[in-house]
Amino acid sequence: MATAGQIRPINEDKMNAFLGKVVGDFGAALSSALVYIGQKLGLYKAMAGDEPVTPAELAQKTSTNERYICEWLINQAAGGYVDYDAASGRYSLSPEQAVALTDEASPFFVGGGFYVVKAMTAAVSRIENAFKNGGGMLWGEHDPDLFVGTERFFRPGYAAHLVASWIPALTGVEEKLKAEGKVADIGCGHGSSTVIMAQAYPTSKFWGFDNHEKSIETARQRAKDAGVSDRVTFEVANASDFPDQQYDMIAFFDCLHDMGDPVSACKRAFATLADDGAVLIVEPMAGNTVEENFNIIGRTFAGASTLCCTANSMALNGPALGAVATEDAIRDTVLAGGFTQFRRATETPFNRIFEAKR
Ligand SMILES: C[S@@+](CC[C@H](N)C(=O)[O-])C[C@H]1O[C@@H](n2cnc3c(N)ncnc32)[C@H](O)[C@@H]1O
Known part of the structure; x- marks a missing residue:
C-alpha cells in the first residue's frame, strides 16, 4: 500500500484506456444536449423514412440554420446516431435509429431520456450545494422538461x-x-x-x-x-x-x-x-x-x-x-x-x- 507522499507508478496502457473512456464521456455528455435539440426541433423526424439529406436540405425542411445543422450532423454521425455517406455527402437514419429516436409508440423509443438528462443536469448547482449543506431539491422545483421527459421516457415501457x-x-x-x-x-x-x-x-x-x-x-x-x-x-x-x-x-x-x-x-x-x-x-x-x-x-x-x-x-x-x-x-x-x-x-x-x- 502506498504511503502519503509516495508516487505510485502509472501503467501507460491503463492510463490511455481510462483517458479514452473519459473523452468518450465528454462526447456523450455534449451529444446528449444535441440529441435533445434534435428531438425538440424535429430534426430526426424530418430524416426518418425519407431520402438521405444534405445539411442544406435538412435545414430547409426544418426551418433551421444550416450552419448549426452542419455541425450537429457531424456530432450525430460521430456518435452513431445518424449515418453518413461520404460519396454523396448525405446523412440518413437507419431503421433502428429512426424507431429509437422518432417512434413514440415503439417500446424502443428513447427520446424522452434526453429531456430527463437535460433537466436533471440543469439542477447541478442546487445539488452541489446540497452535497455541502444537506437538504435537497423537490421534484416540482426541477426544469419542467423533467416532467414531460419522464412521461415520454417511461410510457413506452409501460x-x-x-x-x-x-x-x-x-x-x-x-x-x-x-x-x-x-x-x-x-x-x-x-x-x-x-x-x-x-x-x-x-x-x-x-x-x-x-x-x-x-x-x-x-x-x-x-x-x-x-x-x-x-x-x-x-x-x-x-x-x-x-x-x-x-x-x-x-x-x-x-x-x-x-x-x-x-x-x-x-x-x-x-x-x-x-x-x-x-x-x-x-x-x-x-x-x-x-x-x-x-x-x-x-x-x-x-x-x-x-x-x-x-x-x-x-x-x-x-x-x-x-x-x-x-x-x-x-x-x-x-x-x-x-x-x-x-x-x-x-x-x-x-x-x-x-x-x-x-
Ligand atoms: C419519477 S416520477 C414518476 C411519475 C409516474 N409515476 C411515471 O412513472 O411516469 C415520481 C412522481 O412521484 C410524485 N411524488 C413524489 N412524492 C410524492 C408524494 N409524497 N405524494 C404524491 N406524489 C409524490 C412526484 O410528484 C412525481 O410525479
Whole structure:
C-alpha cells in the first residue's frame, strides 16, 4: 500500500484506456444536449423514412440554420446516431435509429431520456450545494422538461409491459380489472400508466394521485385526449393521505423510492386496499449489493438518483431510498407499512416489479 507522499507508478496502457473512456464521456455528455435539440426541433423526424439529406436540405425542411445543422450532423454521425455517406455527402437514419429516436409508440423509443438528462443536469448547482449543506431539491422545483421527459421516457415501457406482463404477474388482480376493479395510481405524474390501464380495462375505474399540481393538470388533459375521462379521476393528493376507495390494486410507478415518507405511503396503501387486493411497486432495476450496480443501467439510475430521486426525499428529511434501493430496503419499507407479503413478481432489464399483499 502506498504511503502519503509516495508516487505510485502509472501503467501507460491503463492510463490511455481510462483517458479514452473519459473523452468518450465528454462526447456523450455534449451529444446528449444535441440529441435533445434534435428531438425538440424535429430534426430526426424530418430524416426518418425519407431520402438521405444534405445539411442544406435538412435545414430547409426544418426551418433551421444550416450552419448549426452542419455541425450537429457531424456530432450525430460521430456518435452513431445518424449515418453518413461520404460519396454523396448525405446523412440518413437507419431503421433502428429512426424507431429509437422518432417512434413514440415503439417500446424502443428513447427520446424522452434526453429531456430527463437535460433537466436533471440543469439542477447541478442546487445539488452541489446540497452535497455541502444537506437538504435537497423537490421534484416540482426541477426544469419542467423533467416532467414531460419522464412521461415520454417511461410510457413506452409501460405500454409494452404493464398490461401484457406486470399485472398478470400479480395474484388475482387481472381478473378484477377485467370486471369492475378499482385502481389507484400513486405518484402518477402525467398519468401515462393510469391512461394505459384505463384503455386496457374499460369496465374498471382509475384514480391517479400526485402532489405535483402541474402534473395533475397535464394528466387530466391526457385522460381527455385518450377519451377515458369518464373512468379516470386525477387529483392532487399526497401519498400518505389519498382518498379511500378500497382499491383492488394500488400502484407506485417509479416513485416510492423518491418519497419523503415512503412508510406512510405504504401505511396509506394498506389502509385503503381491499382485503384481497394487491400493491404493485415498479422500481428501477438495481442490485442487491453496491457492486451489482456497476454497469450501464446502474450508472444511469445512480446518476438520476443523485440529481433527483435522493434529492427529493432529502429535501423532505426522508429516508432517501433512491433509485438504486436494494430489494431489502424496499421490502423493509413495505413491511413497515403493515403488509406481510412481499415478492418480486417479475422484472425487465430496466425494472423490478414487486407485489405486496396483506
Ligand atoms: C419519477 S416520477 C414518476 C411519475 C409516474 N409515476 C411515471 O412513472 O411516469 C415520481 C412522481 O412521484 C410524485 N411524488 C413524489 N412524492 C410524492 C408524494 N409524497 N405524494 C404524491 N406524489 C409524490 C412526484 O410528484 C412525481 O410525479
